[in-house]
Amino acid sequence: MAFQSLPGFRDFFPAEHAARRHIQSAWRGTAERYAFEEYDGPPLEPLELYIEKSGQEIVDQLYAFEDKGGRQVALRPEMTPTLARMVGEHGRALPKPIRWFSMPQLFRYERAQRGRLREHFQWNVDVIGEPDITADVEVLSVALDGLTALGLGPADVVARVNDRRLLESLLLGAGVPRDRLGGAYAAIDKMSREDAERTKQRLREDAGLGPDVVDAVLALFAEDLAGLRSIHGGDAAVAAEVDRLESYFTLLDEMGWSRHVEFDPRIVRGLAYYTGTVFEIFDRKGELRAICGGGRYDDLLSAVSDLQLPAVGFGMGDVVLGELLRERGLLPTSAPSPDYYVVTITEGERPLLRRLARALRGEGRSVSYTLRQVGVGKQFKDANARGASEVIVLGPDEVTAGVAVVRTMKDGTERRVELTELGA
């Protein structure tokens, strides 16, 4: 009886692990170029941390159980509550704004399907302690540069952005009662995936809006930012929010992202704690689920700690992103190959092989060889199979002369190199 991995969980064989590492290296490198610091927290947290902080959707899909001490615990389904807790603990002592990132493995209990597993790695980047829109810009810029580092440009991906404060002012202006906003958000969030009739139905039945209010709400989504200003600009609350979003776009443009970002009032995000700007990044063809989602959550820290700090951040998962990159041929398909492969003609050169290999490794080069002395042809076959760039041949003749033959595998050229030059 052979074992299998659990449904929705992945094995990372060397080729797949190389792909994962490629993605994570790009994430880490990008975050560090933006001078963000890496942190991590426990994969297991008190269940309570997620109840009513993350939204019902996430709570329903928690990997939760009771531990041997009788505690209700959950595998983390997202990183933000952990981040909020950690910042709440030591945030007072940290210079503001806090610029942190993490690449946690997250879990959720749900039927696995394309682009959606029970486990994934998610790049989280957050700016905490800065209410200004410049922080929102910084965060979205990191996300887009992460994708850029992986070879995805404006022809491949697009960030659709919105602001819940704008949406709120528009909905209130359209006659939606304040206590029905949540239901309206849920219906709007689904708009781009459903037909107009279904949306209407949701606004009426789920959000409990009257027919004229529903029509007023639907009319909002026919407009771009300028249209919203000219029609609803008389509403001071709307005008202020349009101003803010416009400056958001201006700053993004200054950073060079004008071709990557679009206004989309239907972007709401499912999570309960977003309070301001929200965005999602999609593949341009619209074939896949969202690659990345984020936004501003100014009240979450006060909900899980006694600190009150505004915050903005995003999460980008490796699953959908990996699918897109694989489609575009932007992922490595094999593990890294050795720089050198050492071949010995006879057993007599093995002591030299061991010394030479260690010396080269001491200089940071990767070195492989057959562990036992076998035929020279076999050693070369193995060097080839493992993709070695260069083979160092040690034979009695060369060793006597204090040299080695170095063969470049891709074109078969050989040259003689002094052993001392190789570090042996």
Place this chain on the structure above:
RNA sequence: GUGGGCGUAGCUCAGUCGGUUAGAGCGCCAGGUUGUGGCCCUGGAGGUCGCCGGUUCAAUUCCGGUCGCUCACCCCA
């Protein structure tokens, strides 16, 4: 949770209108090749044909169930 598709070698898949010993390509191992890889040639290992039951002289094949994978729906980090 609902519905569809698929389970044959490590991988991708043929095949069997029910019949003796189940195949290919790739991969792996060995040899051709004891001072030179890729290409080529030869040989080899590797299968309870997902599992359980039924029908039958005979089931990998037909039927029922079950488990698993997968896609879609629901929902959405």
